[in-house]
Amino acid sequence: MKNKRLAYVLLPVTVVIWGSIFFRVWSSLDQEAASPQPSQSSATLPVRPREGASTPKLQLNYPDPFLAGGYQTTVNPSAEQVSISSGRAVVHTPIAFKVLHPVTSPPPQSIASEIIWPRVEYLGAIENQRKNTRVAMVVINGGQYLLKEKSEQNGLRVETIGQDSIKVRFQQQGRVIHRLASK
Numbered sequence: 447m448k449n450k451r452l453a454y455v456l457l458p459v460t461v462v463i464w465g466s467i468f469f470r471v472w473s474s475l476d477q478e479a480a481s482p483q484p485s486q487s488s489a490t491l492p493v494r495p496r497e498g499a500s501t502p503k504l505q506l507n508y509p510d511p512f513l514a515g516g517y518q519t520t521v522n523p524s525a526e527q528v529s530i531s532s533g534r535a536v537v538h539t540p541i542a543f544k545v546l547h548p549v550t551s552p553p554p555q556s557i558a559s560e561i562i563w564p565r566v567e568y569l570g571a572i573e574n575q576r577k578n579t580r581v582a583m584v585v586i587n588g589g590q591y592l593l594k595e596k597s598e599q600n601g602l603r604v605e606t607i608g609q610d611s612i613k614v615r616f617q618q619q620g621r622v623i624h625r626l627a628s629k
Contacts, residue, residue, distance in 0.1 A: 561617050564600060568612050568623045580607040584623075 569583040572592075581592050586600050593604045605613040611624045 561619055563616055563619075563621070564602060566602065566614065566621075566623050568625045570625055571607050571609060571612075582607045582612050584612070 564587045565585075567585040569585060569590075572581045572583065573579070574581075579594065581594055582604055584591050584593055584599075584602075584604070586602055589600075591599050593599055595604055595607055597604055601616055603615045605615055605620065609625075611622050613620060613622050615621075
């Protein structure tokens with residue numbers, strides 16, 4: 447009974463909301479049809495550059511912020527071009543393009559990057575007597591997986607499975623993970 451009352455209240459509210467949305471869309475469509483059109487009789491005057499007036503020049507000899515000092519830039523300006531289209535003269539002054547040259551700098555010193563291992567826990571092994579295979583129960587970053595020998599999950603490869611430990615490899619580094627003590 448309580449749900450019917452709620453439905454009787456929410457149904458008119460929904461109708462009012464959708465009605466206001468449709469009304470706004472409908473009224474905006476009517477305004478587009480009634481909007482004034484620009485007149486075709488307005489004349490445009492051609493743009494002519496003033497002679498003798500100084501035009502600003504761009505200074506483009508700064509380092510590129512996106513290359514982080516990895517390249518030097520050389521600015522090669524090109525000539526202005528004038529084109530006439532639909533009765534108006536348009537002056538195209540192209541922005542100078544940049545030629546990238548690699549900066550010769552001493553090679554960076556090799557920093558031994560430490561590999562960040564995922565959190566790995568070894569819960570135990572399950573052995574299939576008929577097939578003589580073992581499956582390790584491993585928790586990697588909170589996710590529990592059943593992995594065979596030589597299988598890989600999240601970049602972690604199980605090399606060998608023992609009863610109390612497993613050998614794993616992550617990004618060419620190997621470790622031995624011991625089984626957690628049962629609680």
